[in-house]
Amino acid sequence: MNKNIYNKNFIFKIINKDIKNKIYKKIKTRFPPEPNGFLHIGHAKSIYLNFEISKIYNGNCNLRFDDTNPEKSKKKYIKSIKKDIKWMGYKWNKKTMYTSKYFKNFYKYAIKLIKKNYAYVDKLSKIEIKNYRGTLKKAGKNSPYRNQSIKKNLILFEKMKNGYFNDGEVCLRAKINMKSKNIIMRDPVLYRIKKNSHCKTKNKWFIYPTYDxxxxxxxxxxxxxxxxxxxxxxxxxxxxxxxxxxINIKNYPKQYEFSRLNLEYTILSKRKLKILIKKKIVKGWDDPRMPTISGLKRRGYTPKSIKDFCEKIGVSKKNHLIEIKLLEYCIRNNLNSIAPRFMSIINPIKLIIINLPKNYKEKIIVNNQILNKKFGTHKIYFCRNIYIDRSDFKENFNSKYRRLSINKEVRLRHAYIIKAIKIKKDNNGKIKKIFCTYDKNTLKKNPINRKVKGVIHWISQKYSIPAIFRLFQPIFTIKNPEQNKNYLNYINKKSIKIKKGFIEKDLISKKFKFFQFEREGYFIIDKKTSKKNKIITFNKTVSLKEKINKKNI
Structure with missing residues (x-):
């Protein structure tokens, strides 16, 4: 975290002031996820903020699972959340905490509130409670059970605890003010009945406290x-x-609010993300199109790129929509220095160099990384039959087209200048093969008084292996689907494209995690899909270049 940037935001100013005034000896934060789904990029912002604060001030950050809802709290989500936090490079203070650890404490404090006449057992239904609560323009009205005796409330609450009532039959409510301008203060529910097995406490409890x-x-x-x-x-x-x-508790922490993350073309509601999975719009929580941390990881995003993104968006009290280009900028900036460069052909067409012998083979050594020679080198082979990308050839010459055309020259990356002579089409008129000649005196150099501006990538047919490329776009076609009730009407049906092409054969012998494919973008091997399809499959992380609004950096 850049201290100079973050010392300017309001949360750091508060902490700095508290430290200066010696209010706290040690800063302690917490990340309290509900284990009812997988973490997403919005959670990453909270993880980053809480853990970085504890790190900067030599404090501690607790990981506490808010497992107060036995219906939704699952062990698989707990496991996934821990994995995601560790992947981001953070360690929480001591052992993992669970809200369920304090169930006895909550029960004790609920009894305390009843005895002080600050809570009562209500028999109104959920719908009735909602109706009694009123609206922003209309004050609420008291429940007919609000003035029950303390003794009766204690008896009823004990019955709730012992499983005497069914789900939704009764609840414990705080006795505050039904005419408050803040609707939340109109006798909120503190305890409800849920006769479900809990992932930690099993069937020990029939009543569960609310989040508040x-x-x-x-x-x-x-x-x-x-x-x-x-x-x-x-x-x-x-x-x-x-x-x-x-409840007159000893320690008195203070709550501070910051703007939640809103990202273009993305929804971050776990409920809505579950709907995408249920309707098979995406294939699970770790689908590379999902904004989940597991999805971003599978797509090729790195912990550093996500942390950089969180730092750049900053912390404020005003909600605003963040450009998705900023997130892409962060991963592109990170991968540029750590991803080795290879060539791949995603949309292949065969090219034959007619002035080369059929069995010609020339080894060319190229650097794996231009910016860092420590990445080493690898071999490519210049042969008679190669593949180029179909988009790099046009039958008819265009002065603005700097690729290959009939009787036009272009350079093959790391190799020679070639010139297209003729083409062969199939019965449907589609170009099937391109026939070229090459200039043997142009290996990695241009002839004098001869301008060749175009450079295209290529792969030897013999020294290549087939691969599948999965190319992604945002799931939604509108910038702010989170604010649209009919968000499912704006699903991008082209959010994934699958292409069959080729990669350099020497690539599979390298133990690299990320790849920059010349002129195509940054990719990562999808082990899950590769194993299923029995052919190496790549997920495209991000394109090579994209314009970005500098105001967001």
Whole structure:
């Protein structure tokens, strides 16, 4: 993290002031994901902020799973979330924390609120509670059960705990103010009944605390100093303070809100992401088109690129839509120095060099990385039969077209200048083969008084292996699908294209993770798909160049 940049944002100013005033001896943050899905790029922003703060101030950051909903909390999500955080390069403080660890504490504090007449057991249904709560323009009204005696509330709450009631039959509500301008403060639910087996506590409990009740108490018990959350929890802040004050707990953490991440052409709602999977628009949480950390990882994004992205978007109190080009800029900038360069042909057409013998073979040594010679070299072979990309040839000459045309010269990358002589078409009129000659005096150099501007990539037919290339575009065709109720109407049906082509044979002997294919972009091998298809498959991470609004950098 760039300290000079982050010392300017409001959260760091708050922490710096707290340290200066000696309010806290040690800074302690937490990342509290609900284990009901996989982490996405929005979570990455929170991970980055919380863990980097603890790192800069020599503090601690807890990983605490908010497992208060037994219906949705799953072990597979816990495992995945841990894996993603470790992949990003972070270590949490000591052992993993779970909200369920404090169930006894929550129950004790709920009893305390009842005894102080700050909570009551309500028998209204969910619909009735909603109707009684009112609206922004209309005040709520008291539940008929609001003024039950403390004794009766204690008896009913004990029955709730012992499984006497069915799901949704009763709940425990805070007694605050049904006429409050903040709807959240209109007697919010603190406990509800859920007779589901819990991934950690199994069938020990029939009642489970809500997020609002458990979160602030968990922060206090763990001695969190700065509880950071997105702006959507701004209204919950009043309840956060109210609960801590009424239960009279020792440690009093403070909540601070920052803008959530909104990314162009992307949805970050776990509920909506699940719908994409359910409707088979994508193939699972780790589909390379998904904004999940596992999806980005499979597509070829690196921890550094995601951290750089989080740093560049910064921290503010105002929500705004981030250009997807900024995320692409970060991974492109990272891969440019770590991805070795090879050649691949994604849309192949055969080219025959007629003034070469049939069995001609010339070895050419090329650097794997232009910027870093430590990456070594590899071999390519110049032969009579090669593949070029179909888009690099046009039958009719165009003065603006700097590729190959009939009677026009072009350079083969790392090799010679060639000149197209004639073509052969199939029965449908599609070009099947291109016949060329080469100039033997032009290996890696241009002749005097002869301008050859075009350079194209190529692969020897004999020294190549087949490969599949998966090319991606955003899942949605509109910039802000998150704000559109009919977001499924804007699915990009061309979000994935699958091409069959060729790669250099020498590539498979190299143990590289990322690849820059000349003029095509950055790619990563998809091990999952390669194993399934029994042919090496590449996912395209990002193109080589893209214009970006400098205001976002």
């Amino acid at each position: 009740f458990s979160h602030c108490i968990s922060d206090s018990l763990e001695k969190i100093t700065h509880s950071l959350c997105s702006l959507e929890f701004l209204d919950n802040k009043s309840l956060y303070k109210w609960i801590l004050k009424k």
